[in-house]
Amino acid sequence: NAGVTQTPKFRVLKTGQSMTLLCAQDMNHEYMYWYRQDPGMGLRLIHYSVGEGTTAKGEVPDGYNVSRLKKQNFLLGLESAAPSQTSVYFCASSYSRDNYRSGNTIYFGEGSWLTVV
Amino acid sequence: AQSVTQLDSHVSVSEGTPVLLRCNYSSSYSPSLFWYVQHPNKGLQLLLKYTSAATLVKGINGFEAEFKKSETSFHLTKPSAHMSDAAEYFCVVSNRPQYNAGGTSYGKLTFGQGTILTVHP
Numbered sequence: 346n347a348g349v350t351q352t353p354k355f356r357v358l359k360t361g362q363s364m365t366l367l368c369a370q371d372m373n374h375e376y377m378y379w380y381r382q383d384p385g386m387g388l389r390l391i392h393y394s395v396g397e398g399t400t401a402k403g404e405v406p407d408g409y410n411v412s413r414l415k416k417q418n419f420l421l422g423l424e425s426a427a428p429s430q431t432s433v434y435f436c437a438s439s440y441s442r443d444n445y446r447s448g449n450t451i452y453f454g455e456g457s458w459l460t461v462v
Numbered sequence: 463a464q465s466v467t468q469l470d471s472h473v474s475v476s477e478g479t480p481v482l483l484r485c486n487y488s489s490s491y492s493p494s495l496f497w498y499v500q501h502p503n504k505g506l507q508l509l510l511k512y513t514s515a516a517t518l519v520k521g522i523n524g525f526e527a528e529f530k531k532s533e534t535s536f537h538l539t540k541p542s543a544h545m546s547d548a549a550e551y552f553c554v555v556s557n558r559p560q561y562n563a564g565g566t567s568y569g570k571l572t573f574g575q576g577t578i579l580t581v582h583p
Contacts, residue, residue: 349505385471385575385576386575387466387552387572387573387574387575387576388506388552388571388573389573390570390571435505435506437506450508450511451508451571453498453505453506453507454505455503455504455505456503456504456505
């Protein structure tokens with residue numbers, strides 16, 4: 346009963362390095378999301394996907410790229426890491442885009458702590 | 463536009479006493495409202511959600527919240543705090559799906575800043 350799994354959990358990068366965060370979900374959800382969490386700011390949406398092969402920008406997409414080649418996986422890439430990207434990253438997935446649906450719940454992973462020095 | 467304000471960044475209670483975490487929201491439409499809890503180094507877990515049905519919503523672990531449209535509030539309460547309730551709590555608002563320029567849409571979630579709940583023995 347894995348739910349949403351993120352790897353790696355912790356990573357330290359030097360400025361300018363690249364890396365990819367992997368998110369995997371086993372609930373056959375169409376919708377997947379990447380958020381970042383910064384102190385005092387709650388969670389902010391970076392990118393999201395409405396299905397295999399589709400991606401779209403969220404609130405804070407600059408400096409990030411994403412891919413959804415398989416329905417169960419959603420990758421977040423940093424091509425040239427910057428200290429401003431030091432944050433905790435959360436992946437999430439849901440059955441529906443409409444949070445009005447009483448049965449729709451967004452499931453979150455346990456987070457990936459990224460430090461850029 | 464939608465926004466969420468959690469009125470307290472930190473709340474401290476004694477075990478066995480009531481918990482009140484305050485949340486006010488702003489929304490152009492009738493919103494959906496949620497409370498999530500985050501334990502240290504863990505992901506977010508849904509406590510409860512309001513989606514225009516009963517205004518008093520019961521969640522997991524004895525928590526409940528009341529939607530008050532006239533006060534634009536959605537405060538989270540629990541009659542008796544337990545040590546395991548110590549965590550950070552987020553109030554979240556969502557409107558109906560919004561469409562971006564590419565034609566895709568999602569139910570945008572706007573998070574409050576979070577309230578850290580400390581429970582003393």
